[in-house]
Amino acid sequence: MFEFNYIKANSLNDALKSVTEHPEAKLLAGGMTLIPTLKQRLAQPSHLIDIGGLQELTGIAVTGGELVVGAAAKHFDVATSAIVTQAIPALAALADKIGDPQVRNRGTLGGSVANNDPAADYPAAVLALDAVIVTNRREIKAADYFQGMFATALEDGEIILRLRFAIPRRAAYEKFAHPASGYAMAGVFVADMKDGVRVAVTGAASGVFRWTEAEQALAQKMSGEALDGLVVDLTNMNEDIHATREYRANLAKVMAKRAVQKLVSSTQH
Amino acid sequence: MTRIELTVNGTKHVQEVEDRVLLADFLRDQLGLTGTHVGCDTSQCGCCTVHFNGRAIKSCTLLAVQANGADIVTIEGMSKNGELHPVQQAFTDCHALQCGFCTPGMIMAISAMLKDNPNPSDDEIYHGLDGNLCRCTGYINIVKAVKRSAEVMQTHK
Numbered sequence: 465m466f467e468f469n470y471i472k473a474n475s476l477n478d479a480l481k482s483v484t485e486h487p488e489a490k491l492l493a494g495g496m497t498l499i500p501t502l503k504q505r506l507a508q509p510s511h512l513i514d515i516g517g518l519q520e521l522t523g524i525a526v527t528g529g530e531l532v533v534g535a536a537a538k539h540f541d542v543a544t545s546a547i548v549t550q551a552i553p554a555l556a557a558l559a560d561k562i563g564d565p566q567v568r569n570r571g572t573l574g575g576s577v578a579n580n581d582p583a584a585d586y587p588a589a590v591l592a593l594d595a596v597i598v599t600n601r602r603e604i605k606a607a608d609y610f611q612g613m614f615a616t617a618l619e620d621g622e623i624i625l626r627l628r629f630a631i632p633r634r635a636a637y638e639k640f641a642h643p644a645s646g647y648a649m650a651g652v653f654v655a656d657m658k659d660g661v662r663v664a665v666t667g668a669a670s671g672v673f674r675w676t677e678a679e680q681a682l683a684q685k686m687s688g689e690a691l692d693g694l695v696v697d698l699t700n701m702n703e704d705i706h707a708t709r710e711y712r713a714n715l716a717k718v719m720a721k722r723a724v725q726k727l728v729s730s731t732q733h
Numbered sequence: 734m735t736r737i738e739l740t741v742n743g744t745k746h747v748q749e750v751e752d753r754v755l756l757a758d759f760l761r762d763q764l765g766l767t768g769t770h771v772g773c774d775t776s777q778c779g780c781c782t783v784h785f786n787g788r789a790i791k792s793c794t795l796l797a798v799q800a801n802g803a804d805i806v807t808i809e810g811m812s813k814n815g816e817l818h819p820v821q822q823a824f825t826d827c828h829a830l831q832c833g834f835c836t837p838g839m840i841m842a843i844s845a846m847l848k849d850n851p852n853p854s855d856d857e858i859y860h861g862l863d864g865n866l867c868r869c870t871g872y873i874n875i876v877k878a879v880k881r882s883a884e885v886m887q888t889h890k
Contacts, residue, residue: 470735470752470798492799499794500776502753512752514799540788564864565842566779569788570795644777646863 496571535574554635583647587672592664636726688721742810759797779865789845808837829878831869
């Protein structure tokens, strides 16, 4: 690790002040991605500003028909929250499948969404559930937020405070996890929303994306068979030592079908 | 350098640490608690697992400065009054270790798991040990030890 200075922010204002003062700083929450990145010397921030403990970033509640989750909510908190389990059980189930128990005890929703790893789980839920990313400056719709591999609409000095998720009638998430890392080789979140069906795919391509053909087919008939004739577009599929792009595209379809099956067997809200 | 105050195995420590020092290295090098092992240093193997305010975390993926004010328990803090913790005893009884390198991390992960779920099923045990690797691949006996310690801990509650 290169040298840096650690700053513990005691309030959001404190954090924003530090961010302005130190343009080469990085924000630290759970550190489950940032610390491994620093160890590999892939980043050289002048300062780490620890926002993991900020009161302004905590809290889980249902408000105005939406589920609101603070950015500093740990995966464990989301997985075990009675409020999340009641409002969007698929989101709690997704959180329980991230990484491993030790990672879930530290990693945060805001951190995962800010990092936008193309194989992370949360982006699929955020996009499928039409979530709004609330920052210190503005509200960003999920559709405008994710901009490809590790790229987001966040500007310098912008901090995610919380996310607001639309509550679906039913939803389900299925992923084929890489056996060593637990990251999604393909993960699909299917949400039966009041205004239609939304299908978001993570892990398979350079960034999370909506599979609109599947959405149309499932709007006609919410059943795994509705996806039989469809093919996932290969254009942006990832290809690496783990899987070819054709394999990943097929995996996305298989996970979509499994998610639909799970959704159909879940209780309607 | 930053001054941190933390409790480790019930003892309060006030120490100066370099900001980039990992909790695992702080425990090993500054406090001499070498029971916390560093197996991979890439957050994969779980050998460095300790309890941070009661929850299992990988101490190779946390800065010592982040542990300022925290209550840390390491493998050295598990036995009480010369008596092994039930999970430690179960590892001995079930022959759940071979080389023993992963054992401290396994025991810290399992004891934390049993706090959340005192009577886990096989699937719940596998899910709960997702973050710990045993390269001797002695998982069968490790799972046996989880079940044995769960039984013991429930009987002696």
